[in-house]
Structures are given as C-alpha cells and as structure tokens.
Amino acid sequence: MPWKEIPGTLARISAGSMTNVWGIPGCSLTDISAAADSAVWGINSSGDIFRFTWDSKHWTKIPGTLKQISAGSSKDVWGVNAAGDVFRYSGDDSNPWSQETIPGTFIAIGAGADGTVWGVHSDGSVYCRTHDKWGSYWVRNSGPPLAMISVGMKTSVWGANEAGGIFMYSASNDSPWVQIADGFVDIGAGVDGVVWGLSAEGKIFRWLRD
Numbered sequence: 001m002p003w004k005e006i007p008g009t010l011a012r013i014s015a016g017s018m019t020n021v022w023g024i025p026g027c028s029l030t031d032i033s034a035a036a037d038s039a040v041w042g043i044n045s046s047g048d049i050f051r052f053t054w055d056s057k058h059w060t061k062i063p064g065t066l067k068q069i070s071a072g073s074s075k076d077v078w079g080v081n082a083a084g085d086v087f088r089y090s091g092d093d094s095n096p097w098s099q100e101t102i103p104g105t106f107i108a109i110g111a112g113a114d115g116t117v118w119g120v121h122s123d124g125s126v127y128c129r130t131h132d133k134w135g136s137y138w139v140r141n142s143g144p145p146l147a148m149i150s151v152g153m154k155t156s157v158w159g160a161n162e163a164g165g166i167f168m169y170s171a172s173n174d175s176p177w178v179q180i181a182d183g184f185v186d187i188g189a190g191v192d193g194v195v196w197g198l199s200a201e202g203k204i205f206r207w208l209r210d
C-alpha cells in the first residue's frame with residue numbers, strides 16, 4: 001500500500017484513529033499523543049504535561065514532568081522521563097503518576113487502545129508488556145534496534161530507527177519486523193489501521209491498511 005502525501009508540514013504527529021489525528025507545527029509542545037477515545041495529551045519543552053479538555057477546548061496542566069508520552073485511552077496513559085524512567089497514569093490528577101518497574105532505562109513508549117504497551121530501551125532493543133497469571137512484566141522482542149514506537153493496538157505496532165526506517169511488527173517468528181518505508185522521523189499508528197508519518201522536512205504522509 002503506497003503512502004499518500006497530505007498537504008502541510010508538522011514536527012510531530014499522533015493518530016488515535018482515522019478521525020482523531022493531531023500534530024505539532026512547531027509550537028510550544030514537543031510531543032503529543034492522541035488516543036482512539038479522543039483523549040489527547042501533550043508535553044512542552046520543559047517536560048510539563050498537559051491534557052486537552054474537549055468541553056472547554058483548553059489544555060489542563062497535569063502534575064509531573066515527562067519527555068515522551070503515549071495515550072492508549074483516557075485512562076491508559078504512559079510516559080518516559082528524561083532519566084529513562086517509565087510512568088503510568090493513575091487516573092487521579094492529584095497524584096497522577098506511578099513508576100513502572102522495567103528492565104533498565106527506556107527512551108520511548110507506545111500504548112494501544114486495547115491495553116497493549118511496547119517500549120524501546122536506551123540500547124534500541126524493544127520490549128512488550130505481557131500479562132499472565134503471575135502478573136505483568138516486560139518481555140524483550142527480537143528485531144532491529146528502534147528509536148521510537150507507536151501502538152494502535154495488538155495488531156498495529158510500528159517503529160522507527162535512527163536512520164528513519166519505518167518498521168511494522170508482523171508477529172512472525174522468522175521476520176517479526178518488516179520494513180515499510182524509510183526517510184521518516186515520526187510515526188503515528190491508529191487503532192483502525194491508519195498510520196501517519198512525517199519526513200525529515202516535515203512532510204505528512206498517510207498509510208491505510210487494506
């Protein structure tokens with residue numbers, strides 16, 4: 001499926017679904033995350049955290065500081081701080097973040113609408129958060145080193161490496177990650193299979209799953 005260029009330029013992009021796509025055109029926000037249920041979160045250059053409130057059409061500041069954020073839904077929000085610590089939103093704005101126990105430091109995290117969560121370690125290795133009768137823990141996934149990751153749901157996991165290569169998780173034992181494109185610096189995967197990407201020049205592209 002070819003990528004279709006969409007008019008405009010952006011610095012970052014995030015897609016919760018085909019109808020909830022948000023981007024940063026170079027304003028004070030440095031990261032943004034849109035969820036399938038219309039939740040939207042953002043971070044500015046100081047690490048301050050904001051949540052968009054649809055009723056008032058304003059951004060509400062949430063206590064804490066993060067470097068990167070990912071919202072699977074309004075209640076399932078994850079973030080990574082500058083030290084590589086991973087945090088999960090508690091649902092209580094007065095004490096909003098609980099630190100997650102992970103293997104080492106992470107540079108990126110991606111949360112899906114179905115509760116799927118993936119993370120990228122500082123060495124580029126990729127981990128998936130797994131649940132079983134013994135609890136929740138992180139399992140390392142084989143594949144190319146990545147710099148970022150975006151999760152729409154269990155069957156829609158995408159990542160990018162330092163060179164701008166875009167990879168889709170295939171869940172195949174022989175080839176778990178398939179390279180789809182190159183020359184991109186950001187990627188946003190939605191729950192319905194839509195994927196948006198940004199080139200180094202800020203050009204916007206959309207990919208629709210068959």
